[in-house]
Amino acid sequence: MQSFLPIAYFQNQFVPFGEAKISIATHALHYGTGALGGLRGIPHPQDSQQILLFRLDRHCQRLSNSARFLHYDLPADKIQSVIVEFVKRNQPTASFYIRPFVYTSGLGIAPRLHSIEKDLFVYGLELQDYLSAEGxxxxxxxxxxxxxxxxxxxxxxxxxxxxxxxxxxxxxxxxxxxxxxxxxxxxxxxxxxxxxxxxxxxxxxxxxxxxxxxxxxxxxxxxxxxxxxxxxxxxxxxxxxxxxxxxxxxxxxxxxxxxxxxxxxxxxxxxxxxxxxxxxxxxxxxxxxxxxxxxxxxxxxxxx
Missing domain, CATH: 3.20.10.10 (D-amino Acid Aminotransferase, subunit A, domain 2)
Structure with missing residues (x-):
């Protein structure tokens, strides 16, 4: 069973993971009008008071670029500030994975990218090897x-x-x-x-x-x-x-x-x-x- 980090970022605020819920009418759910990111983090092997994220700036820039395809202006530094605060609030103690996601959050039924709300959410889960390192x-x-x-x-x-x-x-x-x-x-x-x-x-x-x-x-x-x-x-x-x-x-x-x-x-x-x-x-x-x-x-x- 997957172990999710306790705090998520949803609708511009940090909330318990279980309270971060979208409507069944959410536009992106029906049309795939979202873009995802994914980055890894680990507690520092020699300093338990430090969390290390791999190539955070590149991941944030790529998600910002992806958002542009959705007609969503979301600066990379905004994504980075949310992710840093997300990590501070969760204080993970094992290897973990962060999933930021930008999406059309409105409830319209027409497949479009104009005249519809967009948003960002972030959640995370503990994650060791996704595939066997042996092959x-x-x-x-x-x-x-x-x-x-x-x-x-x-x-x-x-x-x-x-x-x-x-x-x-x-x-x-x-x-x-x-x-x-x-x-x-x-x-x-x-x-x-x-x-x-x-x-x-x-x-x-x-x-x-x-x-x-x-x-x-x-x-x-x-x-x-x-x-x-x-x-x-x-x-x-x-x-x-x-x-x-x-x-x-x-x-x-x-x-x-x-x-x-x-x-x-x-x-x-x-x-x-x-x-x-x-x-x-x-x-x-x-x-x-x-x-x-x-x-x-x-x-x-x-x-x-």
């Missing part, structure tokens, strides 16, 4: 990733996640942990809620933004970390067959962090994962505040 099994989904010309994929628009849900359930009911989606050109795009990388000849290869992927913050972090480790990253189209001959394959995202892919359908993939493990270890060290070089990626909040 996952994947299948190629029969569902295809949407195209940017039909949906703003650079925003985390809630309506887009129907495809993720279909793909994830298809994978689970087929006996796999996760799904990998192709785009409309038949190239590898991403997993149900994560970006994907392969390793070939000690270089990272990942689909670029022209492959209808989400502009992942963990993806961006992996590329920067790899560069600092002397590992080149190439952004280009990836064929599904290339996954089968790669030296390593891994997924990355805020909830999942970095997770190696062990099997793809009926194919066993490499179990060495030398590069993947190196990136995993570095990312964990950064999020725990043990890497001074990346201190600007970790936002520290003092709690009493």
């Amino acid at each position: 996952v099994s994947c299948r190629i989904s029969s569902w295809y990733r949407q195209e940017d010309r039909s949906m703003p994929l650079r925003g985390k628009i809630s309506a887009a996640y129907i495809t993720s849900a279909l793909a994830k359930t298809e994978a689970a009911e087929s006996g796999f942990d996760e799904a990998i989606l192709l785009n409309s050109q038949g190239k590898v795009s991403e997993a149900s809620g994560m970006n994907i990388f392969i390793v070939r000849n000690e270089r990272l290869i990942t689909p670029g933004f022209d492959q209808d992927i989400l502009e992942g913050i963990t993806r961006d972090s992996v590329i920067k970390i790899a560069s600092d480790l002397g590992i080149e990253t190439i952004e280009r189209p990836v064929d599904r067959t290339e996954l089968l001959i790669a030296d390593e394959v891994f997924l990355c995202g805020t909830a999942a962090k970095i997770v190696p892919v062990k099997t793809l359908e009926n194919y066993q993939l490499s179990r060495q994962n030398t590069v993947t493990r190196k990136l995993q270890e570095k990312l964990i060290a950064i999020t725990e505040g043990r890497e001074p070089k990346y201190q600007d990626w970790v936002y520290s909040i003092a709690i009493s």
Whole structure:
């Protein structure tokens, strides 16, 4: 059973989580006219009076950008101030996940973005590993990733996640942990809620933004970390067959962090994962505040 943090932010105030309720007539519930964010936090391993949030500024900016697709002017610094106060009020004692959500909060029935109220809510829950850090099994989904010309994929628009849900359930009911989606050109795009990388000849290869992927913050972090480790990253189209001959394959995202892919359908993939493990270890060290070089990626909040 999920353990939710006790305080939520709802309708411009902090309230007990159980009191944060929307109407069944809420516009976003019917039309998917919302945009979500998600970021991780942990109590500082050496200081219980400090909470560490990973790349808070980037997460707030991306949600602000997503809100613009909904015709909602919500500055990133406003989102950040709400999240900081949210953490102070909840004082979490274990690894947790924060879900900020912007949405059309009015009760109208016409599918539109003009002349309707918008709002922001924030809640959180305790969260350890979303997927096994030791690795996952994947299948190629029969569902295809949407195209940017039909949906703003650079925003985390809630309506887009129907495809993720279909793909994830298809994978689970087929006996796999996760799904990998192709785009409309038949190239590898991403997993149900994560970006994907392969390793070939000690270089990272990942689909670029022209492959209808989400502009992942963990993806961006992996590329920067790899560069600092002397590992080149190439952004280009990836064929599904290339996954089968790669030296390593891994997924990355805020909830999942970095997770190696062990099997793809009926194919066993490499179990060495030398590069993947190196990136995993570095990312964990950064999020725990043990890497001074990346201190600007970790936002520290003092709690009493």
